[in-house]
Amino acid sequence: MDALVDPFSAPYMQRALLAVVLLAVAGGLFGAWIALRRLAFFTHAVGTATFPGLVVAGPAGIAAPVAALGAAALYTAGLARLLRDGRLASDAATGLMLVAALAIGSILAGDVFESGAEVDRLLFGTLLGLSDGDLWLAGAVAALAVGCTAVLGRTWLATGFDPGAARSLGVPAALGDWLLLAMLALAVVAALPCVGALLVSTLLVVPSATARLLAGSMRGLLAGGVALALAEGVGGLLAADELNLPPGPAIAVLGGAVFGLAALARRLR
Amino acid sequence: MELLESELLRRALAEVVALGIVCGPLGVWILHLRHTYAAESLAHAMLPGLVLAALAGLPLVLGAAGGIVAAALLVALAARDRRIGSELAVAVTVGALFGLGAALALAPDTPARLSELLFGDPLGATDGDLLVAAGLGLVVLLALGLGGRALRVTAFDPGSARSLGVSPARTSAGLLVLLGVAIVASVQGLGNLLVLALLVAPAAAALRASDRLVVQLRLAAVLGAVSGVAGMALSYYADVAAGPSVALVACALAVAGSLPGRRRAVGVRRGPIEGLAGGR
Amino acid sequence: MSLVEARDLATGYDGLRAALRGVTFTVQEGQAIAVLGPNGGGKTTLLRVLLGELAVLAGTCTVAGRAAYVAQSGRARLDFPVSALDVVLMGAYARTSPWRRLGRAERARATAMLDRVGLAGRAGERFGTLSGGQRQRVLIARALLQDAPLLLLDEPFTGVDRASEAELLAILDELRAEGRGLLVSTHDIEHARRWDRVLCLNGVQIAFGPPGEALTPQILHATYGEELVTLGEETVAVHAHHHD
Numbered sequence: 106m107d108a109l110v111d112p113f114s115a116p117y118m119q120r121a122l123l124a125v126v127l128l129a130v131a132g133g134l135f136g137a138w139i140a141l142r143r144l145a146f147f148t149h150a151v152g153t154a155t156f157p158g159l160v161v162a163g164p165a166g167i168a169a170p171v172a173a174l175g176a177a178a179l180y181t182a183g184l185a186r187l188l189r190d191g192r193l194a195s196d197a198a199t200g201l202m203l204v205a206a207l208a209i210g211s212i213l214a215g216d217v218f219e220s221g222a223e224v225d226r227l228l229f230g231t232l233l234g235l236s237d238g239d240l241w242l243a244g245a246v247a248a249l250a251v252g253c254t255a256v257l258g259r260t261w262l263a264t265g266f267d268p269g270a271a272r273s274l275g276v277p278a279a280l281g282d283w284l285l286l287a288m289l290a291l292a293v294v295a296a297l298p299c300v301g302a303l304l305v306s307t308l309l310v311v312p313s314a315t316a317r318l319l320a321g322s323m324r325g326l327l328a329g330g331v332a333l334a335l336a337e338g339v340g341g342l343l344a345a346d347e348l349n350l351p352p353g354p355a356i357a358v359l360g361g362a363v364f365g366l367a368a369l370a371r372r373l374r
Numbered sequence: 375m376e377l378l379e380s381e382l383l384r385r386a387l388a389e390v391v392a393l394g395i396v397c398g399p400l401g402v403w404i405l406h407l408r409h410t411y412a413a414e415s416l417a418h419a420m421l422p423g424l425v426l427a428a429l430a431g432l433p434l435v436l437g438a439a440g441g442i443v444a445a446a447l448l449v450a451l452a453a454r455d456r457r458i459g460s461e462l463a464v465a466v467t468v469g470a471l472f473g474l475g476a477a478l479a480l481a482p483d484t485p486a487r488l489s490e491l492l493f494g495d496p497l498g499a500t501d502g503d504l505l506v507a508a509g510l511g512l513v514v515l516l517a518l519g520l521g522g523r524a525l526r527v528t529a530f531d532p533g534s535a536r537s538l539g540v541s542p543a544r545t546s547a548g549l550l551v552l553l554g555v556a557i558v559a560s561v562q563g564l565g566n567l568l569v570l571a572l573l574v575a576p577a578a579a580a581l582r583a584s585d586r587l588v589v590q591l592r593l594a595a596v597l598g599a600v601s602g603v604a605g606m607a608l609s610y611y612a613d614v615a616a617g618p619s620v621a622l623v624a625c626a627l628a629v630a631g632s633l634p635g636r637r638r639a640v641g642v643r644r645g646p647i648e649g650l651a652g653g654r
Numbered sequence: 655m656s657l658v659e660a661r662d663l664a665t666g667y668d669g670l671r672a673a674l675r676g677v678t679f680t681v682q683e684g685q686a687i688a689v690l691g692p693n694g695g696g697k698t699t700l701l702r703v704l705l706g707e708l709a710v711l712a713g714t715c716t717v718a719g720r721a722a723y724v725a726q727s728g729r730a731r732l733d734f735p736v737s738a739l740d741v742v743l744m745g746a747y748a749r750t751s752p753w754r755r756l757g758r759a760e761r762a763r764a765t766a767m768l769d770r771v772g773l774a775g776r777a778g779e780r781f782g783t784l785s786g787g788q789r790q791r792v793l794i795a796r797a798l799l800q801d802a803p804l805l806l807l808d809e810p811f812t813g814v815d816r817a818s819e820a821e822l823l824a825i826l827d828e829l830r831a832e833g834r835g836l837l838v839s840t841h842d843i844e845h846a847r848r849w850d851r852v853l854c855l856n857g858v859q860i861a862f863g864p865p866g867e868a869l870t871p872q873i874l875h876a877t878y879g880e881e882l883v884t885l886g887e888e889t890v891a892v893h894a895h896h897h898d
Contacts, residue, residue: 141734142647145465146411187632192582196410201578203414204571205625208618211493211568216614224489229476256752263744264647267730270793273705273723274800275748282647304476306469314462318455321780322735354477361470368455457733 112346120235121352124299125338127243128308131292132338133331134250136313137323138285142265145310146196147286150203152293152305154180156210159227159302164218170242173294180206181290230301230353232345239298246295253288254327257281262323304353307341308334311360318367337363386496387606389504389563390620393556394572394598396511399518399591400556401577401598403549406529411461412449412550414570415468417557419445421475421566424491429478434491435506438558445471446550494565494617496606503562510559514552521548526587564617571621572598575628582631597627657681657804657835658704662713665703672711674699679853679862681804681835686826688846688865689839691855692878697839700855701806704837720748721804722797726812727789732782738792739777742767745799767795772821787818794825805829807838811845823848843869 112118139148158176162169180202187198214220220227226234260281264271271278289309296305316329341356348355378384404413423441427434445467452463479488490498499507518525527535528545535542553573560569576597580590605620612619658681664672674696681687691697702708704717722745730741742764743756750756768774771791776784781792790810797805807826811819823845826836830850838845846852852868854860854877861868861877 140462141731143459143461144647145461149465183629187629193578193632194405194408194410196408197405197574197578200410200414200570200574201625201628204568204574204621205629207493207567208571208621208625211489211618212614212622215489215493215618225480228492229480259744259747259752262734262736263747265731266734266736266741266744267725269725269729270723272707273721273806274744274796275720279646286646304469304473306465307473310462310465311469314458314466317457317462317735320735322737323740326735348477349482350477350480354473354480357469357473358477361466361473364452364466364470368452368458371455459733 112343117233117235118342118346120240121232121299121342122339124235124240124243125308125342125352126335127240127247128296128299129312129334129338130247130331131243131250131295132308133312133316133329133334134254134327135289135292136309136311136330136334137254137316137326138261138265139289139310140313140317140326142261142285144285144289145306145314146199148289148293148309149306150199151177151180151290152297152302153203154206155294155297156227156302157206157213159297160210160213160218160220160224163220163223168238169298170238170294173297174290176206177290177294181286225351226301227297228301228303228353229351230297230299230304232342232352235298239295242295243299246292249288249291253284257284258323261285300353300356301351304357307353307356307360308338311357311364312337315360315364315367318364318371333363382497383606383610385499385501385504386563386616387603389496389499389507390602390606390616391599392504392508392511393560393563394576394600394602394620394624395595396514396598397556397560397569397572398576398580398594398596398598400514400552401573401575402580402587402590402594403518403525403529404553404573405577405581407525407546407549409546409550409553410574411464413553413557413573415449415464416442416445416550416554417566417569419449419468419471420557420561421472421491422478423475424561424566425475425478425488428487428491433502433506434561435503435558438561439554441471441475442554442557446554490565491561492565492567493615494561494563494568494620496563496616496620499562507559507562510555514556514559517548517552521545525549564621568617568621571624572601575621575624576601579628579631598624601627656716657683657718658837659716660714663703663710663715664712665699665708665710665715667699667708669709669711673857674703674855675712675858677713677853677855677859679851679859681837683803683835684830684833685851686830686836686838686849687851687853688849689837689853689855690841690843690846690874690877691839695856695877697855698808700853701808701837701839704806717804719804720800720802721806722800722802724790724793724797724805724807724810726808726810727786727793728813730781730789730793734781736781737778738768738773738781738784738788739764741781741792742795742799745796748800764795764799767798768792770798771795771825785815785818787814787822790814790822791818791825794822798829802834804835805837807836809839809841811840811842843874 155173155176158172162172184198184202187193214224260276263274263276264278293305296308300307312333313330315333316326320326320329337356337360341359342352345352345355420438420441423437427437448467449463452467453460524540524545527538527540528542532542557569576594579597580594584590601624602620605623609616609619660677660679663677664675666673689697746756746760768777771794773791847865852865853862856877861873
């Protein structure tokens with residue numbers, strides 16, 4: 106028992122723990138919709154797209170989440186513009202914007218601002234240095250996740266299940282979808298300090314993917330996603346602390362392993 | 375041209391141009407068969423292989439090859455469950471593998487070479503690297519040529535595939551294998567994260583510029599080569615990193631080509647997510 | 655009172671060119687209208703413009719109140735973790751505030767609708783595990799829960815086995831008797847014969863009228879062209895391609 110509690114006696118670990126718990130709630134809830142509405146690539150791409158914003162934030166004196174959100178907004182606007190005349194498939198446009206963001210970010214980090222070791226933190230997260238602002242944002246996003254699932258869950262479900270019938274069912278399909286995308290962007294920005302720009306899927310996508318394997322109902326998917334995100338998040342934190350790694354990669358490996366086990370269990374059943 | 379004066383630069387230039395010529399046409403097929411997400415993910419997923427090779431002092435090409443094979447196998451395994459579409463399978467597998475690679479690279483005892491692995495280092499290319507890139511590139515181009523009909527049928531007329539003796543599943547798999555080869559060839563020049571630029575950007579621009587396949591293929595190769603040259607020039611004269619410069623130029627060309635477009639008239643009033651959602 | 659009134663209606667997918675022109679018809683309460691036409695002829699287009707998904711390019715189109723839409727069951731996501739009852743309950747979404755749980759009353763009503771289509775026993779089963787005919791019936795139960803005066807059904811008989819088809823027809827007859835309006839797109843000319851009116855579409859409206867008037871060989875030929883199969887003097891069937 107001591108071995109479990111001891112690592113969390115340090116203040117930085119307590120903050121990290123709080124952040125992960127809040128992000129796990131958001132990740133497990135939003136993740137259900139990401140899995141069902143096929144938004145995994147979108148989520149990963151938005152996360153990656155924040156990288157140039159994060160690089161610029163410090164030198165420009167802007168709060169990191171604001172810069173990240175700005176970058177995400179630019180990315181989404183650029184994507185919408187590219188998709189406008191229908192000549193480019195959505196995955197091609199997403200890939201294009203994503204790699205452009207990475208290239209811009211790496212040039213800014215390498216040659217303009219010379220961010221050095223900062224880059225690792227921006228890309229993969231950190232255990233230390235989580236600010237109060239980061240925690241508040243995580244809390245807000247967790248609250249939004251709970252609220253939106255309660256109010257918009259039905260709309261998101263109906264729209265995803267049968268887009269053609271959504272209108273006739275009287276659900277505000279388009280509004281609901283725009284809100285979902287906006288919520289996902291916020292969740293991604295909230296997760297950045299902890300897991301980094303390249304690994305937002307570890308809390309937002311992977312636990313729910315595993316839950317998808319095991320759950321037979323929406324309730325199960327939502328609850329399972331949160332439970333798995335909590336377990337993987339906390340477990341990953343402990344491993345990261347022990348092995349002196351950033352949290353992102355640790356949670357990612359753990360998440361993948363759990364998914365593998367679940368998939369195996371399902372096949373053997 | 376100052377660019378051509380140093381042997382280092384000449385080699386780097388040759389490498390990125392070669393990569394541009396190979397990735398261009400390959401990218402056209404990737405776009406037509408809608409494998410962009412798979413492409414990006416395979417590139418990410420081979421990171422552990424790269425890191426292990428770098429740590430062991432082996433040529434990166436070997437690490438890349440091993441990494442990609444492992445990644446492809448795992449993705450295929452994960453996607454077998456009906457509830458998990460290919461998109462989720464990729465997301466999980468790639469996340470885990472990429473995380474593993476990062477963990478290996480960032481563990482305190484290992485030498486930090488992560489940024490070159492991620493963003494490329496064309497100036498660090500040896501003659502051997504250049505030969506390998508050229509050789510692999512040639513293989514890819516030959517395979518694309520031989521597989522042209524199968525690719526055409528799979529992309530544009532899958533319904534008739536069987537009657538024409540083509541298997542869309544096998545053609546797709548074959549394309550992904552070629553993709554793997556191209557990524558392995560490009561890893562030295564562009565790194566793990568940026569190789570997608572040469573695969574997607576010139577092809578995207580080519581698809582926009584012309585409706586005819588043959589034109590698209592040739593144009594993509596040209597644009598790829600141009601991106602390589604212009605990127606290296608930008609890198610040299612502006613004194614910025616080479617790999618990202620090539621990637622950035624490629625993307626800029628594609629985006630510039632896409633901007634002047636007439637707005638397609640609104641068809642069925644579809645929600646934003648149906649337009650964005652990826653995977654099948 | 656007309657549930658639907660269309661006059662010289664034209665509509666299309668890209669806002670410029672009409673995929674469907676010159677449509678003039680009405681749907682009254684208690685009427686079942688068959689919509690016949692080849693694939694790509696405009697049947698689904700018509701349903702979409704009635705739902706408000708497509709813009710009206712010319713003419714007028716008035717739909718009194720909300721229509722319930724029964725899509726082809728194959729278009730729904732079969733892998734969603736929803737049971738048959740969950741799907742039927744979606745019919746109550748429009749009249750319940752988003753933050754309110756669907757209470758016992760609605761659940762009872764939904765179960766009653768499932769019972770009406772003969773699937774009460776399968777309420778808890780996952781939608782995707784049901785057969786084509788059963789899924790179609792669940793979607794009809796959902797439309798019933800919406801309690802809409804007008805139902806639009808998009809090829810409800812495609813991919814449905816004979817037994818389910820007979821049950822479906824019986825349900826549609828009941829709905830007609832209740833005074834609801836039905837607009838049913840179908841490939842089956844025999845169905846068209848038993849209902850009140852027939853609307854023949856092939857990019858334009860070819861005919862609209864009682865089956866006796868509208869199902870003449872000439873009109874059918876103009877509608878279907880080569881897809882028609884005749885046996886001697888009698889038109890027997892339409893060669894229907896299956897959608898992917």
